[in-house]
Amino acid sequence: xxxxxxxxxxxxxxxxxxxxxxxxxxxxxxxxxxxxxxxxxxxxxxxxxxxxxxxxxxxxxxxxxxxxxxxxxxxxxxxxxxxxxxxxxxxxxxxxxxxxxxxxxxxxxxxxxxxxxxxxxxxxxxxxxxxxxxxxxxxxxxxxxxxxxxxxxxxxxxxxxxxxxxxxxxxxxxxxxxxxxxxxxxxxxxxxxxxxxxxxxxxxxxxxxxxxxxxxxxxxxxxxxxxxxxxxxxxxxxxxxxxxxxxxxxxxxxxxxxxxxxxxxxxxxxxxxxxxxxxxxxxxxxxxxxxxxxxxxxxxxxxxxxxxxxxxxxxxxxxxxxxxxxxxxxxxxxxxxxxxxxxxxxxxxxxx
Amino acid sequence: xxxxxxxxxxxxxxxxxxxxxxxxxxxxxxxxxxxxxxxxxxxxxxxxxxxxxxxxxxxxxxxxxxxxxxxxxxxxxxxxxxxxxxxxxxxxxxxxxxxxxxxxxxxxxxxxxxxxxxxxxxxxxxxxxxxxxxxxxxxxxxxxxxxxxxxxxxxxxxxxxxxxxxxxxxxxxxxxxxxxxxxxxxxxxxxxxxxxxxxxxxxxxxxxxxxxxxxxxxxxxxxxxxxxxxxxxxxxxxxxxxxxxxxxxxxxxxxxxxxxxxxxxxxxxxxxxxxxxxxxxxxxxxxxxxxxxxxxxxxxxxxxxxxxxxxxxxxxxxxxxxxxxxxxxxxxxxxxxxxxxxxxxxxxxxxx
DNA sequence: CTTAGCACTCAAAGGGTTAGAGTGCTAAGA
DNA sequence: TCTTAGCACTCTAACCCTTTGAGTGCTAAG
Numbered sequence: 001x002x003x004x005x006x007x008x009x010x011x012x013x014x015x016x017x018x019x020x021x022x023x024x025x026x027x028x029x030x031x032x033x034x035x036x037x038x039x040x041x042x043x044x045x046x047x048x049x050x051x052x053x054x055x056x057x058x059x060x061x062x063x064x065x066x067x068x069x070x071x072x073x074x075x076x077x078x079x080x081x082x083x084x085x086x087x088x089x090x091x092x093x094x095x096x097x098x099x100x101x102x103x104x105x106x107x108x109x110x111x112x113x114x115x116x117x118x119x120x121x122x123x124x125x126x127x128x129x130x131x132x133x134x135x136x137x138x139x140x141x142x143x144x145x146x147x148x149x150x151x152x153x154x155x156x157x158x159x160x161x162x163x164x165x166x167x168x169x170x171x172x173x174x175x176x177x178x179x180x181x182x183x184x185x186x187x188x189x190x191x192x193x194x195x196x197x198x199x200x201x202x203x204x205x206x207x208x209x210x211x212x213x214x215x216x217x218x219x220x221x222x223x224x225x226x227x228x229x230x231x232x233x234x235x236x237x238x239x240x241x242x243x244x245x246x247x248x249x250x251x252x253x254x255x256x257x258x259x260x261x262x263x264x265x266x267x268x269x270x271x272x273x274x275x276x277x278x279x280x281x282x283x284x285x286x287x288x289x290x291x292x293x294x295x296x297x298x299x300x301x302x303x304x305x306x307x308x309x310x311x312x313x314x315x316x317x318x319x320x321x322x323x324x325x326x327x328x329x330x331x332x333x334x335x336x337x338x339x340x341x342x343x344x345x346x347x348x349x350x351x352x
Numbered sequence: 353x354x355x356x357x358x359x360x361x362x363x364x365x366x367x368x369x370x371x372x373x374x375x376x377x378x379x380x381x382x383x384x385x386x387x388x389x390x391x392x393x394x395x396x397x398x399x400x401x402x403x404x405x406x407x408x409x410x411x412x413x414x415x416x417x418x419x420x421x422x423x424x425x426x427x428x429x430x431x432x433x434x435x436x437x438x439x440x441x442x443x444x445x446x447x448x449x450x451x452x453x454x455x456x457x458x459x460x461x462x463x464x465x466x467x468x469x470x471x472x473x474x475x476x477x478x479x480x481x482x483x484x485x486x487x488x489x490x491x492x493x494x495x496x497x498x499x500x501x502x503x504x505x506x507x508x509x510x511x512x513x514x515x516x517x518x519x520x521x522x523x524x525x526x527x528x529x530x531x532x533x534x535x536x537x538x539x540x541x542x543x544x545x546x547x548x549x550x551x552x553x554x555x556x557x558x559x560x561x562x563x564x565x566x567x568x569x570x571x572x573x574x575x576x577x578x579x580x581x582x583x584x585x586x587x588x589x590x591x592x593x594x595x596x597x598x599x600x601x602x603x604x605x606x607x608x609x610x611x612x613x614x615x616x617x618x619x620x621x622x623x624x625x626x627x628x629x630x631x632x633x634x635x636x637x638x639x640x641x642x643x644x645x646x647x648x649x650x651x652x653x654x655x656x657x658x659x660x661x662x663x664x665x666x667x668x669x670x671x672x673x674x675x676x677x678x679x680x681x682x683x684x685x686x687x688x689x690x691x692x693x694x695x696x697x698x699x700x701x702x703x704x
Numbered sequence: 705c706t707t708a709g710c711a712c713t714c715a716a717a718g719g720g721t722t723a724g725a726g727t728g729c730t731a732a733g734a
Numbered sequence: 735t736c737t738t739a740g741c742a743c744t745c746t747a748a749c750c751c752t753t754t755g756a757g758t759g760c761t762a763a764g
Contacts (some may be wrong), residue, residue, distance in 0.1 A: 026726050039738050044727070062726050062745045105457065141491050141503065151493065151503055159501050159513045221599050239606035241601055249599050256590035341356055378757055391707050396758070414714045414757050 003053070009036075010046045012056055012079040015067045019319050022244040028335030069316070072281045076320050083321035085329055093118055093326065096331050108233040109309060111334065116236025118326050121243075121314040122259060126268050127306050128230035129156070132190050135220060138182040140175040148175060150216055152223060155188075156306070160223050164215055174206045181205040182216070190226040209216070230268065234259050245292070245315040258289040259313065268309050271299050277328050282316040292316055296323050300331035303338045310334075353401060361388075362398045363407055364431040366426055367419045371671050374596040376416030406595045421668070424633045424646070428672050435673035445470055445678065449685050460585040463662060463686065468588025470678050473595075473666040474611060478620050479507070479658050480582035486544050487572060488535040492527040500527060502568055505576060507540075508658070512575050516567055526558045533557040534568070543573040582620065584613050597644070597667040611665065620661050623651050629680050634668040644668055648675050652683035655690045662686075 013033055014025045029048055031040035047065055050056045055071035058064075067075065085093075096114045109126045115123035139151040147165040154160065173242075181202050186194060199217060203209050237256050246252040258264070271278060277298040282291055297311030297317075310330060312323050365385055366377045379399055383392035393664050399417055402408045407423035410416075414655055419427065438444075448466045460477045467475035491503040499517040506512065533554050538546060551569060589608050598604040610616070618639075623630060629650040634643055648670075649663030660680060 028726080037532065040726095041728095041738050041740090042736085045713090045737090048728075058727090060745065061728095062724090062743090064726065084566065137495070139493050139501075143489065143505055149491075149503065149505060151501065151513060153495055153501065153515070157515055159515045161503060161511045161513050163505065163509055163511045236612060238605055238612050241605040247601050249593055249604070252588055252601070252604075253593040256593065260588065260590050376757090380757080392757095393707050393709090393759095394705085397706090400759075410758090412714065413759095414712090414755090416757065 001202070002090065006038075007046055007050060007053075008079055010072075011050055011067075011071060012075065012081075014047075014050075014065060015071060015075045016342055018066055018319055022036075022315075022317060024059055024066050026064035028145070029064070045283065047173075048291075062330075067281045067317070069281050070267055072316055072320075073284075074282065076279045078220055080321045080324075083325035085325055089118075089326070090329060093329060094333060097337060105231050105233075108231055108308075109235065111308075112233040115310050115312060115327070116239060118330065119312045119314075119323050120236075120239055121312045121318065121323070122234065122236045122240050124232060124234050124259075124264055124267070124311045124313065126230055126309045126311075127227060127302060128234045128268055128309075129227060133224050133227040134188050134190060135224070136187060138179055138186070140179045140182075142170065142172050142175055145169050150219060151252060153221060154223075154227060156227070158227070160227075162219050164219075165213075166211060166215070168211060170208055170212070174208050174212075177206045178202075178209055178212060181209075186217075186220070191221040234264075240313070243315050243318075245317070251292075254289060255293065258287070264295075264311075264313075267295065267297060267311060268307075271297060271309055275299070277324050277331075279320060279324065294320075295309035296320065296327055298327045298331040300335045301338060302334075308334065353405060355405070358390075359398055359402060359405075360431060362395060363402055363419075363423060364427065364433075366399075366402075366408065366417060367423060367427045370418055370452075371669055374669060375668075376411055376418050378416035381416070415575050419669070421633050421635045423676070424668055424672075425636075428631045428633065428676075432676075435671075436679035437677055441470075441678070442681060445681055446685060449682070449689060457583050457585075460583055461587065462586035462659075463660075464585040464691055467662050467664060467679070467682055468591060471664045471666075471675050472588075472591055473664045473670065473675070474586065474588045474592050476584060476586050476611075476616055476619070476663045476665065478582055478584045478661045478663075479654060480661075481579060481658060485576050485579040486540050486542060486574070488539060489630065490531055490568075492531045492534075492536070492568075494522065494524050494527055497521050502571060504572060505574075506579060508579065510579070512579075514571050515563075516571075518563060520560065520563060522564070524559055526564075528558050529558045530554075530561055530564060533561075538569075538572070543576040545582045546573055567597070584616075586616075592665070595667050595670075597669070603644075606641060607645065607665075616647075616663075616665075619647065619649060619663060620659075623649060623661055625688070627651070631672060631676065646670055646672075648672065648679055650679045650683040652687045653690060654686075660686065 010030060013030050013036065017025045017029060025043040027040040030036060030047075031038060031043045036043070047056060050071075051058060051065065055068055055074060056065040057068045057071075059066065067179065086125075093114075096117070108127050112123045112125040115125060134155045135152050135155040136155050139153075139291060141149040141151065143149050146168060147163060148162050148170060149161055151159060151161045185202060194217060199213060203213050237259055240246050240255060240259075241252055246255060246295045264287075270280065277296065280297075282294055285291065285293070285295070290313075292315065293313060294310055294316045295313055297309055299306045300310065302308045308331075310327060312318075312327060314323070362382060365382050365388065369377045369381060370569075378397040379392040382388060382399075383390060383395045388395070399408060399482075403410060403417065407420055407426060409416040409420045411418065445466075448469070457479075460479050464475045464477040467477060486507045487504050488507050489505040491505075493501040493503065495501050495515065498520060499515060500522060501513055501515050503511065503513045537550060537554060546569060551565060555565050589611055592598050592607060592611075593604055598607060622632065628647065632647045632649075634646055637643065637645070637647070642665075644667065645665060645666050646668045647663055649661055652660045652662065654660045660683075662679060664670075664679060666675070
C-alpha cells in the first residue's frame, strides 16, 4: 500500500488536530475540516489504512486515532507546515535576548528561562567546550603583604582569577619572577601535561615558590578541567504540568526528576554532528525515561570555543511547527548576538 | 479553658501521626498509642476541646482531625521532640558538604541540591551581600595590541575581571597611567557615586582614555550592582510531587511555578533579624501562594561579607523535627567549612 | 473524671445503567 | 472504481444509587 497524497493530507490533519486538542481524533472531525472534501466514511477508510501502515494508533475500539511515533516522525520530516513567526513573536524574542548577559553559566540560566517562556515548555540550555582549554598567560598581582591575585587568560579568551591569601610575606620581585617562569613553562599545556616533574623545576625558581606553586597549580588545573565541563541549565519545569499528558502525577514526577538530574546531559552528543534543528520523537530516545516525550533542539554558536545548545522537552504531541520555529529563531538570534562581541562589553551602548 | 498537659500530649500525638500518615487522625488511633492510657472516648473529649481552642480542624463531620496552623505553631514552638541526627545522617551530610565548591553561584546550586537530598523536599539556597560593595583596586593588564584585561579587587575580596577588546591600538604606558588614575579616583566608591563629572576628569588623563573609560566604568558599575544582588538557587522541585498534598496537579503547578519564579526571594528578609532556624507555617506567610505550605529556613555564614540562607519548602504537614534538625546541622557544617578558607583554595590538601 | 455504648453523619468505594462518540462494513450511487 | 450514506456494534466516561465503615457527639453508668 502506498502513501497517497490524500493519505498524507489526512495524516497531517490528524496530527495537527491532535496537537491542538490532546484528544484522539475521529473521522468526523477530520471530514468537517474546511478543505477536506470527503465524507467521514472515506476518511474512515483512509484512517484504517494509515493504522495498518503504522502511522496511527487506536487507544481502544471506539476511540479516535492518535499518531504513532512513526506518524510523528513523518509529520516532522515531511508534512508539518512551516510556522512563520508573527512580528510580535519575533519581537518579543528579540527584546528578551537583547537583555545583556554576563557570565556563561548565568547566561545559560537566562537562555533556558527565555526559551521556556517562548515555548511554554520546560527548556534546557547547554554550553560546552569544543576543544581542550589551556592557559595562554599567567599574571600575578600583589594585593597586600600576604595576598596576591592570580589571573589566568585561557585559550578561550576567558579570564579566570583567584585571590590567594597565605600566611607569609610575599615579595613583589618574587611574584614577577615566578610569573615569568610560569608563563615560560606552563602556557599551552593541557592539565594532564602538568606533571610533578615540571612542578619541581618551577619550585626552585624563586624564594617563596615552594609555597606558592602548589596553590597556583592546583587552581590552574582545576580551572582547566572545569572549563572543559559542560554547563547546563534547566528552566520552566512547572510548565510541564500544564500539558494534559502530565496530569498524571507519577508520570510528571518521573519526568521532572529526569530533568532535575542530568539525564539530559547526553543530549548535546546527539547534536554533535547534526545541524539545524533536530527533533527526537518519544521512542527514538536513548534514555528510557523519555519514552513518551519528545525533545526539540538546536545548536548555536557562543564563540570563544563554546558550543551552545538549546532544547525543549514536551509530550510527543507537542506543537512541533511552532516549537521548531521559535527554537530556530532563538538560536539564530543568539548566534548573531555573540558574533558582535562589543555588545557584551558595553552594556547599554548609548550612554551619554 | 486551659491547655492541660494531657491536651498537649494529645495534640503532639495527633501532629506526629498526621505528619507520618497525611491522613486525618481519629480518636481511636490516638487511644491505641503505646503510652496513651485513656480510652478513645476520653481522647474524643480532649479532641473536641482542642478543636474549639483552635488547634485542630475537622475536614468534615465524620473524619478525624488535622492540625490547624495554630496547632502546627504550638507544635513547632513547644511540643516537637528533638530530632537527633543519627550518625549515618550526620555522616552523609558531612561528606556531601566536603566536596569542594567553587564560585558562589555554583555553590548555591550545589548546596540547594544537597539540602533537597537531605530532606527529600524542594530546597532553596540564597547568598546575599550584607553591605554595599566597592572597588578596592583596579588593574589593567595588556593582553595584545587591541585588548587588555580589567581586574577588579572588590571590597569583599572577590576578584572580577573582563577581557576587553577594542578596535584600536593601546599603549602599555597609557594603561599604566589610566590604572593609576582609576585607583586614585574611583576606589571605595559606591556605583551611584560614580558621576559623569568624575568620568570627564578621568577621560582627560591619558591618550586613549576617552575610548577606554566608558567601557571600564560600565563594567565596574554593573559589577558592583550585581554584586549587591542576591544569588539564589532552587533544587529538587520534583520532590514536591511525592507529597500527597501535591498530588493535585493544579496545586502542584501553582507551587512549582512559585518556586520557579522568584516569589521566594523575599524570604531572606524574614531571616534578617532572626537567628537560628525559623519555621513559617502556612498562613503566616506573606505570599498568598504559600498558604498551605511551610518553609523552614536557617542562616549560615559564608564569609567575605556574604550571608547564606538555606531553606526547605513543603506541605504544612512536614516532619518539622527532622527537617529542622537536618537544616540546622547543615547550616552549622557550612559555616564551619567557610571558616577555614584554605580548604577552598587548596582543593585536595594532601597532595604529594 | 473516665469510659462503654449507641445513634448519627458523611466521604469514599462499589455497582449498574446510560449516553454518545467512534468504528467497520455493506450496499447504493457517481 | 471510487465515494458515501446508513447501520449495527463496541466501549469508555459519566452518572446515579447504594453500601460501607470510620469517626463523631452524647448519654449514662462505673
